[in-house]
Amino acid sequence: MSTRPNWFGRGWLAAGYFFLYIPIVLLIVFSFNESRQDVVWRGFTLNWYRALIDDKEIIEGAILSLKIAFLTGILSVILGTFAAFVLVRYKRFLGRTAFSGMVNAPLVMPEVIVGLSLLLLLVSLQNTAAFSWLNRGMFTILIGHALLGMAYATVVVQSRLQEMDRSIEEAAMDLGCRPGQVFFLVTLPNITQALMSAFLLTFTISLDDVVISQLLSGPGSSTMPIVIFSRARLGLDPRVNAVATITIVVVTIAVIASSLYLARSERRRQKEISAAFSAEAAS
Amino acid sequence: MSESSSGTAASAPAAAGGANKTAADARFLRIENLVKEFDSVVAVDKVSIDIRKGEIFALLGSSGCGKSTLLRMLAGFETPTSGRILLDGRDIAQIPPYERPINMMFQSYALFPHLSVWDNVAFGLRRAGLPKDQVADQVEKMLGLVQLKQFAKRKPHQLSGGQQQRVALARSLAKRPQLLLLDEPLGALDKKLRERTQLELVGIIESVGVTCVMVTHDQEEAMTMASRIAIMSEGRILQIGAPAEIYETPNCRFVADFIGNVNLFKGKVVEDAADHVIVDTPECRHYVGHGITGTEGMEVSVAIRPEKIRITRERPGGAHDGFNCVEAEVADLAYLGSYTIYHLKLATGLLVKASIASVERLPDWQPTWGDKVFASWDEYAMVVLTQ
Numbered sequence A: 001m002s003t004r005p006n007w008f009g010r011g012w013l014a015a016g017y018f019f020l021y022i023p024i025v026l027l028i029v030f031s032f033n034e035s036r037q038d039v040v041w042r043g044f045t046l047n048w049y050r051a052l053i054d055d056k057e058i059i060e061g062a063i064l065s066l067k068i069a070f071l072t073g074i075l076s077v078i079l080g081t082f083a084a085f086v087l088v089r090y091k092r093f094l095g096r097t098a099f100s101g102m103v104n105a106p107l108v109m110p111e112v113i114v115g116l117s118l119l120l121l122l123v124s125l126q127n128t129a130a131f132s133w134l135n136r137g138m139f140t141i142l143i144g145h146a147l148l149g150m151a152y153a154t155v156v157v158q159s160r161l162q163e164m165d166r167s168i169e170e171a172a173m174d175l176g177c178r179p180g181q182v183f184f185l186v187t188l189p190n191i192t193q194a195l196m197s198a199f200l201l202t203f204t205i206s207l208d209d210v211v212i213s214q215l216l217s218g219p220g221s222s223t224m225p226i227v228i229f230s231r232a233r234l235g236l237d238p239r240v241n242a243v244a245t246i247t248i249v250v251v252t253i254a255v256i257a258s259s260l261y262l263a264r265s266e267r268r269r270q271k272e273i274s275a276a277f278s279a280e281a282a283s
Numbered sequence B: 001m002s003e004s005s006s007g008t009a010a011s012a013p014a015a016a017g018g019a020n021k022t023a024a025d026a027r028f029l030r031i032e033n034l035v036k037e038f039d040s041v042v043a044v045d046k047v048s049i050d051i052r053k054g055e056i057f058a059l060l061g062s063s064g065c066g067k068s069t070l071l072r073m074l075a076g077f078e079t080p081t082s083g084r085i086l087l088d089g090r091d092i093a094q095i096p097p098y099e100r101p102i103n104m105m106f107q108s109y110a111l112f113p114h115l116s117v118w119d120n121v122a123f124g125l126r127r128a129g130l131p132k133d134q135v136a137d138q139v140e141k142m143l144g145l146v147q148l149k150q151f152a153k154r155k156p157h158q159l160s161g162g163q164q165q166r167v168a169l170a171r172s173l174a175k176r177p178q179l180l181l182l183d184e185p186l187g188a189l190d191k192k193l194r195e196r197t198q199l200e201l202v203g204i205i206e207s208v209g210v211t212c213v214m215v216t217h218d219q220e221e222a223m224t225m226a227s228r229i230a231i232m233s234e235g236r237i238l239q240i241g242a243p244a245e246i247y248e249t250p251n252c253r254f255v256a257d258f259i260g261n262v263n264l265f266k267g268k269v270v271e272d273a274a275d276h277v278i279v280d281t282p283e284c285r286h287y288v289g290h291g292i293t294g295t296e297g298m299e300v301s302v303a304i305r306p307e308k309i310r311i312t313r314e315r316p317g318g319a320h321d322g323f324n325c326v327e328a329e330v331a332d333l334a335y336l337g338s339y340t341i342y343h344l345k346l347a348t349g350l351l352v353k354a355s356i357a358s359v360e361r362l363p364d365w366q367p368t369w370g371d372k373v374f375a376s377w378d379e380y381a382m383v384v385l386t387q
């Protein structure tokens, strides 16, 4: 009724959107800017995108990042699922509190500290005979990311397992499933959505991680964020804007597609449920 | 016991086997002194029951009395603190749930959301390693039994509550278990559907011939479906018997009160003969036409069901004049179609419920609010409860 608070609210909303999106919009705009150094518009060009193709460092960084992110996602989901399963299904075992604390530690610990402690571990391992081969590179970054990712995946899967109806697992056992079969035949198929979200989450976390990657990377193993970071320190580089724009476009398309898909399947599900009940009411 | 020995005298072992068999059938499932403690709560307390082969047995009790816990011990999801469970003479306490010849229908149905109706029913058969064609045969048979053939391809969320319940039943019967457990089988259905489904369910279970233990807190459901009922309270079994037995001759106040409505008069035994007793209560003297296991002077309660009380305008005469009759005022009444419930207020302040079937309504006089009436009952209408 009163328009004032309404305008007030809209103002805030606009300010919020502005704050959130203007940097992204600027980034996209300047990836098409003809000027190399200025933040002044000098005309439209696709040069920076063309230049990307020849920029080995960035391309290799992107490929490495994608590889690490993909493997991190898979590793985190597997480890996180097992950790979550143990934490949810087994209420009492020796060292449960310690285990739960360890799993959650990377979530609350500053990333620098997680990275530093991993670096320390790595260096001391390198001094032993058995691990002297262990050099800093993709593998060590992957381990660092998986450690972080596992903590996130555990939280996501844990909450799904907690809300899942326990009795379907009992029903499976009642019908002749051994505990292992119960997990693979009944539990897993019913948490696939949580596994997907956990994968996407940890994939993203790995993709944009700088701190751990920086600490654990070696020569010739610079991920895309590391490359962007070092370039940005040398001054503005429109090629970085171009890479970022491509990333944004890909992510946006993926997010929109997945939420459209989810909304569609949820609508279909609701329709089927109401159809089932109205059919019964009619009979 | 076993008939494995190929006896030389063929007829003798067969006859002995037959006698043994009926005895064994009478305690097909034997629960002995079963106890389950959770930390400090005793959920099931020294329960012993023998269940006959092929019967439908109901565990009836109010919420939290330990019914589900007892059932879950039979299924193998809880380990008894002490006691034994014998199925067909074999102690199954140590057998894990996936190896017991027992299947359970869960209160929430617990259908697998990611599998179709067909695959839900086939699930147990596949785990048992049955060949494909046998699985298919059995699934078709089960779906036919519960009349869901046309829904085979649907997922559980595409079915109504009643249909889901039938899928759950088909799934738990598919492996031809020796024992079927039902936890509140109709609890999730609305009242009308529930009444329709009760007899349908009994029909299916009897046509399969499986022994069945069900849990319910709905006494009507237990009485409709079960051949025998055990009344549970606080982890203990109070009475086991056929529905009529439990209704007509409850053995304690809790059972009398739990099953149906009852009027209780508290008093003392003043005369204790072999064929009758007389109980004095503040309201009136009761002449009870059967002996009791008690002594003179004992504190007892006399229980009378509302439908066994007559309401008259004049003091009725008869064989036991002066007994079994009280003067009362109609405090309230409710006409419920097939019968009318009267709340009668006695001089002592006790409220007595009487229900009068509509076929007995007198054409010239119906008691109404404020009427002075006489409530009376005959000598066999009462049960004397000593606990």
Ligand SMILES: Nc1ncnc2c1ncn2[C@@H]1O[C@H](COP(=O)(O)OP(=O)(O)OP(=O)(O)O)[C@@H](O)[C@H]1O
Binding pocket: B038, B039, B041, B042, B043, B061, B062, B063, B064, B065, B066, B067, B068, B069, B070, B217
């Ligand atoms: N896993 C458990 N841990 C601790 N206490 C439990 C557990 N399961 C049941 N109990 C307790 O045991 C008692 C009996 O529970 P149970 O589930 O058998 O009751 P019920 O008769 O099935 O009740 P309802 O009709 O509400 O299902 C309750 O006091 C309950 O709190």
Ligand SMILES: [Mg+2]
Binding pocket: B067, B068, B069
């Ligand atoms: Mg229960």
